Amino acid sequence: MDAILLESLLDPEKRQWIALAIGMVAVTYLMFRPRWRKKDPLAKPPAYSSLSSQRAVERQMQSLLVELSEMSRQISAQLDTRSAKLELLIKDADEKIAQLKRLSHEPLAFSGGSNDSTAHEQTKSLAEAEVTMPNPRHADIYTLADQGRSAGQIANTLGRPSGEIELILALRPRT
Secondary structure (H helix, E strand, O other), X not given: OHXXXXXXXXXXXXXHHHHHHHHHHHHHHHHHHHHHOOOOOOOOOOOOOOHHHHHHHHHXXXXXXXXXXXXXXXXXXXXXXXXXXXXXXXXXXXXXXXXXXXXXXXXXXXXXXXXXXXXXXXXXXXXXXXXXXXXXXXXXXXXXXXXXXXXXXXXXXXXXXXXXXXXXXXXXXXX
């Protein structure tokens, strides 16, 4: 089979046609090669652009600038509003902190007695009771933990995230 193909290629008449076909392919490649290259659209400005198209582009740019300045005004107005709200919240927080400090330094008044030592002891016992009393919202978690269940098992049972259960157990007041 290869011998037949080789003999047909050696035939002078067929060689002429093969050379002509190769030449046509080469000429076609050289003619269309510049069109296949990717051209940079910014390399040369189009020579055919008219004055009207340039003015249209200029109007579009101006309208974009107007939109941009309007948007910047809106954003700055929103920032001003939010900063004013934030300042009010900070002021309220400072007032509440000052009120808490005043209340923490005032002695508690109890109707049970007039002795300062008994009032101090009652204040101390109230503080200890708050520390040792478990949070009633976490009672079910504490109950399951006291039964020997792990944080993962408690989370699955109660349908809550295991990280939350671990945190509640870690912050559990010691009795």
